[in-house]
Amino acid sequence: MNIALIAHDEKKEELLKFVEEYKDEFARHQLFATGTTGMKINELTDLPIHRFKSGPLGGDQEIGARIANQELDAVFFFRDPLTAQPHEPDVSALVRLGDVYNIPMATNIGSAKILIKGIIRGDLDHV
Numbered sequence: 001m002n003i004a005l006i007a008h009d010e011k012k013e014e015l016l017k018f019v020e021e022y023k024d025e026f027a028r029h030q031l032f033a034t035g036t037t038g039m040k041i042n043e044l045t046d047l048p049i050h051r052f053k054s055g056p057l058g059g060d061q062e063i064g065a066r067i068a069n070q071e072l073d074a075v076f077f078f079r080d081p082l083t084a085q086p087h088e089p090d091v092s093a094l095v096r097l098g099d100v101y102n103i104p105m106a107t108n109i110g111s112a113k114i115l116i117k118g119i120i121r122g123d124l125d126h127v
């Protein structure tokens, strides 16, 4: 599966911990990320990961374009709901496209755990 991983700054530690915990599963998939998130994941886990631009510099839009082209199967986007983002329109656009194309998207650690467990079980294999 093609999986995108994205986290706002205040949520990066949480995403990193999550990816490390499920590293063996993530290693089975093609991973994509916004710039800084991808760099940190790669540094921590050594997992190969295709990095787009940093979110505020267009990375969210690049991932949105992949969704629109139906090239992503699942998205983990740990959003920070308590901090204003300079690129909020891009954030909304990414989430919106996920809804347009019915892409399974976890936006917090609670839903992320459910989504990764579904991926491990193969729930998404025939979607």
Ligand SMILES: O=C(CO)COP(=O)(O)O
Binding pocket: 006, 007, 008, 009, 033, 034, 035, 036, 037, 038, 053, 054, 055, 056, 059, 060, 091
């Ligand atoms: O801003 C982001 C998502 O909206 C994430 O971008 P970075 O991974 O480059 O920090």
